[in-house]
Amino acid sequence: MSTARTTAPAKTSAPAAKSAPAATSPRSRRDNIHGWAFSAPFLVFFLLFLVWPMISGAIMSLTGKSLTGANSGIIGLANYAEAFADADMWRSLGNTLYFTLISTVPLVVIALALAALVNMGLPAQWLWRLSFFSPFLLASTVVSLFFAWMYNPELGLFNDLLAKVGIPPVAWLNDPAVAMWAVVIATVWWTIGFNFLLYLAALQNIPQQHYEAASLDGAGGWRQFFSISLPQLGPTTVMIVILQILASLKVFDQIYQMTEGGPGGATRSIVQYIFEAGFTGYRLGYSAAISYIFFGLILLIALAQVFATRKRSA
Amino acid sequence: MKQVDSRPMQMTRRQLLLGGGVLAGSLSLGASLTGCGGAAQAAGNDIRFWHLLSGGDGIKMMAMIDKANADHPDFRIKPTVLAWGTPYYTKLAMASAGGRPPEVAVMHAARVPGYAPGGLLDAWDLDLLAEFGVRPEDFGSRIWEKSQFNGQVFSLALDSHPFVMLYNTEVADKAGVLGSDGRLADISSPSQFLEVSRELQRVTGKHGLSYGYLGDGAQMWRLFYTLYRQHGADFILEPGRPAQVDRDVAIDCLEFITSLLDNTISTKSGDGGTAIAEFASQGSGLLFTGVWELPTMKTAGVPFGASTIPTLFGTPAAFADSHSFVLPHQATLDESRRRGVYQFVASMLKNSLSWAEAGHIPAYQPVVNSPEYAALKPQADYAHAADIINYDPVAWFTGSGSDFQGYFAENVQNVFLGRDKAADGWDAFMKRINTVLAMPNPV
Numbered sequence: 156m157s158t159a160r161t162t163a164p165a166k167t168s169a170p171a172a173k174s175a176p177a178a179t180s181p182r183s184r185r186d187n188i189h190g191w192a193f194s195a196p197f198l199v200f201f202l203l204f205l206v207w208p209m210i211s212g213a214i215m216s217l218t219g220k221s222l223t224g225a226n227s228g229i230i231g232l233a234n235y236a237e238a239f240a241d242a243d244m245w246r247s248l249g250n251t252l253y254f255t256l257i258s259t260v261p262l263v264v265i266a267l268a269l270a271a272l273v274n275m276g277l278p279a280q281w282l283w284r285l286s287f288f289s290p291f292l293l294a295s296t297v298v299s300l301f302f303a304w305m306y307n308p309e310l311g312l313f314n315d316l317l318a319k320v321g322i323p324p325v326a327w328l329n330d331p332a333v334a335m336w337a338v339v340i341a342t343v344w345w346t347i348g349f350n351f352l353l354y355l356a357a358l359q360n361i362p363q364q365h366y367e368a369a370s371l372d373g374a375g376g377w378r379q380f381f382s383i384s385l386p387q388l389g390p391t392t393v394m395i396v397i398l399q400i401l402a403s404l405k406v407f408d409q410i411y412q413m414t415e416g417g418p419g420g421a422t423r424s425i426v427q428y429i430f431e432a433g434f435t436g437y438r439l440g441y442s443a444a445i446s447y448i449f450f451g452l453i454l455l456i457a458l459a460q461v462f463a464t465r466k467r468s469a
Numbered sequence: 470m471k472q473v474d475s476r477p478m479q480m481t482r483r484q485l486l487l488g489g490g491v492l493a494g495s496l497s498l499g500a501s502l503t504g505c506g507g508a509a510q511a512a513g514n515d516i517r518f519w520h521l522l523s524g525g526d527g528i529k530m531m532a533m534i535d536k537a538n539a540d541h542p543d544f545r546i547k548p549t550v551l552a553w554g555t556p557y558y559t560k561l562a563m564a565s566a567g568g569r570p571p572e573v574a575v576m577h578a579a580r581v582p583g584y585a586p587g588g589l590l591d592a593w594d595l596d597l598l599a600e601f602g603v604r605p606e607d608f609g610s611r612i613w614e615k616s617q618f619n620g621q622v623f624s625l626a627l628d629s630h631p632f633v634m635l636y637n638t639e640v641a642d643k644a645g646v647l648g649s650d651g652r653l654a655d656i657s658s659p660s661q662f663l664e665v666s667r668e669l670q671r672v673t674g675k676h677g678l679s680y681g682y683l684g685d686g687a688q689m690w691r692l693f694y695t696l697y698r699q700h701g702a703d704f705i706l707e708p709g710r711p712a713q714v715d716r717d718v719a720i721d722c723l724e725f726i727t728s729l730l731d732n733t734i735s736t737k738s739g740d741g742g743t744a745i746a747e748f749a750s751q752g753s754g755l756l757f758t759g760v761w762e763l764p765t766m767k768t769a770g771v772p773f774g775a776s777t778i779p780t781l782f783g784t785p786a787a788f789a790d791s792h793s794f795v796l797p798h799q800a801t802l803d804e805s806r807r808r809g810v811y812q813f814v815a816s817m818l819k820n821s822l823s824w825a826e827a828g829h830i831p832a833y834q835p836v837v838n839s840p841e842y843a844a845l846k847p848q849a850d851y852a853h854a855a856d857i858i859n860y861d862p863v864a865w866f867t868g869s870g871s872d873f874q875g876y877f878a879e880n881v882q883n884v885f886l887g888r889d890k891a892a893d894g895w896d897a898f899m900k901r902i903n904t905v906l907a908m909p910n911p912v
Contacts, residue, residue: 221587221911221912222559222563223566223584223589223911223912224587224589225587225911307742307743308683309740309743310746326683326886328684329882329886331883415684417878417879418684418879418882418883419882420879434559434562434563435555435558435559435872437587438908438911
């Protein structure tokens with residue numbers, strides 16, 4: 156029903172646009188030309204650096220092309236077949252999904268908690284906002300170096316703190332069971348500022364009257380948070396979750412710099428695997444095939460999200 | 470038509486702005502597209518030179534380039550320094566495949582088999598080289614052998630840089646393990662090495678040996694391969710066939726290294742930086758490291774000597790690689806520039822005494838045989854290492870900073886950490902290598 160209702164106005168507006176006499180007038184045509192002219196620089200970049208690479212990548216994924224320039228020609232779907240049977244590819248994909256799962260949850264929940272705290276009207280608000288947001292401005296190399304030092308098993312800050320409370324040292328970046336969590340801790344510290352800011356802006360947009368009315372009815376702070384703030388933040392939460400999942404799926408920099416995918420491939424992300432297949436393994440065709448498999452996965456996740464949110468809003 | 474013709478005559482302000490906007494857009498697009506070529510375009514006598522030497526090595530290299538530029542006014546070397554390892558090698562491969570590489574570059578000799586067969590490198594012309602006074606007999610036999618691939622010379626080594634052992638002379642003296650000549654007494658068996666290390670540990674109270682390996686496949690491989698080759702065992706990689714290795718020897722080596730990492734002789738959880746810091750602060754008596762750390766220890770003021778890693782398993786051997794000059798393949802060769810490159814490389818080889826100050830063993834024998842080099846301590850004490858060096862097994866995916874060393878780390882680190890059995894780690898490594906060998910060779 157709802158789809159029928161939404162398509163109905165479109166149907167009526169289409170002939171209206173068609174019959175508009177302005178569409179063929181010289182002035183309108185001139186405006187059209189101007190419009191295209193102004194869009195041209197962007198369009199050229201878009202076609203050259205986005206559309207063409209996508210097409211060329213898809214073609215490349217069907218070849219045995221090597222980074223050294225050698226091209227063994229079209230080999231059909233052999234690269235895809237190999238990728239689907241490649242345990243390392245699946246493992247890297249699994250690592251990426253695992254990272255996405257364990258990073259997205261704290262990056263959303265903690266960001267919300269921080270925003271709610273700051274929104275409570277603490278003194279020196281600017282200081283809180285600055286402290287929570289500023290790590291986001293750092294380059295990934297800087298963050299990775301910071302944390303690599305703090306995670307150092309012998310000289311690092313974290314093990315020093317653990318030793319003070321009698322906990323034995325942890326091989327943060329060298330224990331396969333811990334390494335991914337270590338990367339997540341660094342990532343949360345580094346990137347939470349962005350989500351925090353989005354939540355804070357959304358919280359500040361909630362009309363104060365709602366809270367006033369609620370407190371007149373005797374609702375306490377927690378009740379107000381769960382019954383007013385949280386529902387009002389719904390759309391923001393959906394947006395943050397989508398953005399966060401997409402950002403986490405693309406993880407590469409901090410992992411590559413802190414662990415190079417180790418120990419024993421425990422933190423190797425799919426983007427790193429694509430990079431290695433193409434640039435150190437020289438197999439551009441194979442690398443392109445894996446990136447298209449990854450692209451397919453992201454597309455599925457995006458479609459699932461669109462489907463879920465549409466259902467909710469319907 | 471008429472309307473169109475009359476337009477330029479009546480150009481409005483808006484049209485002018487529009488025209489300007491489009492022009493500016495297309496200009497900036499044009500500039501950004503040609504930007505690479507523009508910046509990379511060299512003047513007539515400029516020779517672009519890529520290398521991967523940073524830190525103390527980088528400063529030394531810069532000084533040598535300055536000297537070459539001063540000595541030879543007919544060309545000017547313009548160096549570009551890139552981070553060593555994957556970033557350097559991928560960029561070099563891509564620049565060469567794209568047809569616009571630098572005129573000359575430095576590569577690790579063991580990486581050449583990944584570049585030469587793909588046509589990314591040009592071979593050196595020995596006649597032209599002889600014109601500038603560089604001949605095959607000027608190089609040590611192992612180094613010269615390594616410079617060749619399929620019967621042609623693809624790399625000219627500036628040095629060899631083996632994995633060696635530094636020892637703290639003060640600590641060693643207190644532990645009573647110095648010989649009468651003031652150098653570390655000979656060690657010739659694994660048990661003796663463990664014993665000496667424990668003696669040194671008793672003096673420092675911390676560790677006997679500093680060896681950092683965590684997260685560093687190169688470090689793990691360097692020590693392993695040194696000990697593996699000391700057994701006289703072969704390590705042959707042929708595409709299309711499983712690796713030909715001695716499994717028992719390999720497992721023995723891994724177990725021996727693990728026995729060193731007992732938190733007494735050496736820490737189980739040390740990385741490269743920690744090991745260097747520990748030796749520099751006299752927290753240990755021995756350091757397994759590359760010769761390139763010599764200047765660091767001199768600066769730190771540690772009383773130290775250097776030697777090759779003791780021959781514990783019968784055959785003297787040391788892992789090494791060489792910084793070598795290569796000629797990335799030029800789509801259109803400029804003869805006069807190429808002559809300049811030969812002259813430059815000859816000049817660098819002949820002046821490699823200053824390179825030796827950075828710890829490396831010069832490849833050019835006239836320098837090694839000079840009295841000035843003999844006076845260079847402790848460098849001269851391990852100059853003989855050039856006769857026992859072993860480069861990585863030959864394959865397109867091996868060599869310094871390659872995936873091969875990464876695969877080793879992936880499977881062996883847990884053995885060193887005491888979490889996996891040596892046999893399991895080794896078998897997993899071999900499984901990985903055999904998978905790569907079974908794949909079509911991409912070069």
